[in-house]
Amino acid sequence: MSDHMPGLPGPAPDPTTEGYWLAAGRGELVVQVCRACGTHRHPPTEACYVCNSLDWTWDPHDGRGTVYTYTWTDRPVVPALAHLGVYNVSVVELEGTTGVVRILSRVTGVDRDELVVGLPVEVHFDPAGDDVALPVFRPRVSD
């Protein structure tokens, strides 16, 4: 269960994804990387889409990126979530990766007119259950 968005579930790790979620729980962002060719990919999956190698590991990332696209949810999707009010769901493109890595997330601490495509953001974490957290983003304060 998300601490900041009560009523929304947390992520349930599986053998492929637990490295990502547990790292977030420790306050670290990691991205899956192919050991054979160095291509980053997300969400985590078994094979590299470039070289098809099954050999992969986790690469630490500094959590800097820009907003690729977003939507504001003005009406609750289900009545049980009405208490969440208006919130955004945003796609953040990470900087400095080999190959495109975009993460679906949320940008916190922004008013409606402040959230724009291209906004520089940095990662922080929203605890979402035992040992795991959701990477979320906020506007970058400095370069």
Added chain:
Amino acid sequence: MLEVRNQAAIVGIGAVPFGRRGEFAEQGLVRLAIEAITAACDDAGIRPKDVDGYSSYYSSVEPAELMTAFGAERLRYASQTWGGGGASMCGAFQNAAMAVATDQADFVVVHKVATMEANKRYGQAFGQIGQGVPAVGGPFAFSVPYGLQSPGQMFALAVRRHMHLYGTTSEQMAHVAINAREMARSNPNARFREPITVDDHQASAMVADPLRLFDFCMESDYGCAVVIASAQRARDLRHAPAYIAAASAGAPFRFGNALMSFYNQPDLDFASSGHRVVAEELFRLSGLAITDMDAAMVYDHFTGMVLMALEDFGFCAKGEGGPYAAAGNLGLDGPLPVNTHGGNLAEAYTHGMTHVNEAVRQIRGTAINQIDGATNVLVVGGAGPAPTSGMILTGAR
């Protein structure tokens, strides 16, 4: 190379009267399917027990149930294509065409039925996934915990990117909804028949910014069915055949589970309806071009995705969908009339089946907004995760 082009035809179409969300809940899906298939068989001039093949998409009424219900002497073909909702719908027609063209079935039915109890609304599609559970796994672990839980939000992400890249506006999207209402005015089966203006659209509630209420289709209960037979058989049946010139289901590079849990598509396809490869395939397989089309029935669950489908199929250049629609090109007087029945936005939401029925009516010459001499009609399946789909029907073999 064996060619399926024009070797199969739609010979019967049927539908039960459209209902509001949840209206047919007590009737149930099997009853709706039986009624719709019976109507389609009546239209074709065959008996339901003559149906020996079923080709489905995203269906829960199985051939096992239907062949028994109708007392079919034998079942020879049964398949269901991959994909969710109506994105892959034309894949069911692709499979049906291949089956009858290769003599693996006499009459194949594609059917789709739905009834929505209050807790199973499309608009809440994966909103239900996270209800009352502490955590969700699989691909949804990367979207549902963030509150991405509905098709409206999914497609809003593509629309926002399209607005950013090409300057598309909400006012331009309004013209898709305006056109749907205009087409539905004379359609007695349509739910929304009152004209709307850009101002009406702009005054409608914001739901999933940038999508407003009038950018959304309705939710309907429905039952629809279509009968497909070989071109040879089709000649002896009641109506002029609507030949399947081509049907395709596919997707471009890395399209994957687009918008639902995957967001790494190249810009060209992220801000698209996902039909670039399907469009190439349809024109290649049919030998026809977009300029040969007399009308287009484009799955219109969300206005913005129609603009992107227009681009994917080459109605206009990439990024020009907004200005193209706003210039009035979707209407009956335009170069390629779109959704002459009123579509999902104004008639009913049927996961694409009514788009097929309307394409057939145009070819038969029996549409309410009939286009003189309509011969080639493009049908476009829904934008959504891979595979998306499309089909070209033709009256000229």
